[in-house]
Amino acid sequence: MRTGFPLARPGQRIGLLGGSFDPAHDGHLAISRAALRRLRLDRVWWLVTPGNPLKRHGPAPLDRRMDTAARLARDPRIIVTDLETQLGLRMTADTVAALRHAYPGVRFVWLMGSDNLVQFHHWDRWRQIAASLPIAVMARPGSRLQARGSVAAGILRPARLPEARAALLADARPPAWVLLNLPMSPLSSTTLREAMP
Ligand SMILES: Nc1ncnc2c1ncn2[C@@H]1O[C@H](COP(=O)(O)OP(=O)(O)OP(=O)(O)O)[C@@H](O)[C@H]1O
Numbered sequence: 097m098r099t100g101f102p103l104a105r106p107g108q109r110i111g112l113l114g115g116s117f118d119p120a121h122d123g124h125l126a127i128s129r130a131a132l133r134r135l136r137l138d139r140v141w142w143l144v145t146p147g148n149p150l151k152r153h154g155p156a157p158l159d160r161r162m163d164t165a166a167r168l169a170r171d172p173r174i175i176v177t178d179l180e181t182q183l184g185l186r187m188t189a190d191t192v193a194a195l196r197h198a199y200p201g202v203r204f205v206w207l208m209g210s211d212n213l214v215q216f217h218h219w220d221r222w223r224q225i226a227a228s229l230p231i232a233v234m235a236r237p238g239s240r241l242q243a244r245g246s247v248a249a250g251i252l253r254p255a256r257l258p259e260a261r262a263a264l265l266a267d268a269r270p271p272a273w274v275l276l277n278l279p280m281s282p283l284s285s286t287t288l289r290e291a292m293p
């Protein structure tokens with residue numbers, strides 16, 4: 097499956113859930129729906145990456161991951177897209193810059209599970225990403241506490257919004273981030289891959 101570029105109007109609030117989706121699972125759906133509700137988003141785009149720059153082993157072929165993700169995204173507000181592949185981009189800093197340029201006036205929010213905040217300071221130009229758009233970190237079993245004590249959380253401490261103000265995040269001037277506690281899903285792609293015959 098190949099997608100065009102998703103439509104978005106200025107003023108819309110769009111969550112970006114970047115991921116390998118190798119494969120997609122109901123945990124992705126659960127955090128996307130929680131983000132839609134708690135952050136008052138209009139849409140969540142699943143950015144199916146050509147490959148996580150920090151992972152040594154490449155993921156399954158893009159088409160297969162896109163097909164599964166499209167089946168799993170059972171919500172009309174969730175859009176599955178391979179736009180990073182179309183743009184020839186892999187680093188999140190480049191993706192965010194390209195989207196802000198291509199969609200002026202759209203309020204993007206980066207979404208990530210708490211496991212990703214733990215290693216966020218290893219991402220390419222991570223401070224630039226945090227200065228470019230608000231970030232919502234979704235609690236995930238096994239990494240919620242670690243995320244609170246992570247290098248990035250420490251450096252970005254002054255920019256953290258209280259959870260009660262999460263609905264304001266999309267309008268906040270970056271750097272701004274929130275840690276969302278939600279009913280946690282233990283699902284992971286790793287577990288699903290290990291269970292595959
Ligand atoms: N159950 C979950 N709870 C919270 N966040 C999640 C969950 N599953 C995935 N995420 C987040 O969704 C984004 C995309 O995740 P990804 O596609 O890598 O799935 P994954 O289950 O983390 O895969 P893997 O086990 O291969 O690392 C990441 O920011 C990740 O932290």
Ligand SMILES: O=C(O)c1ccc[n+]([C@@H]2O[C@H](COP(=O)([O-])O)[C@@H](O)[C@H]2O)c1
Nearest residue numbers: 114115116145148149150187188219220
């Ligand atoms: O840009 C980077 O340096 C970078 C490093 C690690 C992860 N990312 C992005 O983080 C998202 C989550 O990746 P993953 O593999 O945990 O699903 C995905 O969009 C990756 O491209 C980006």
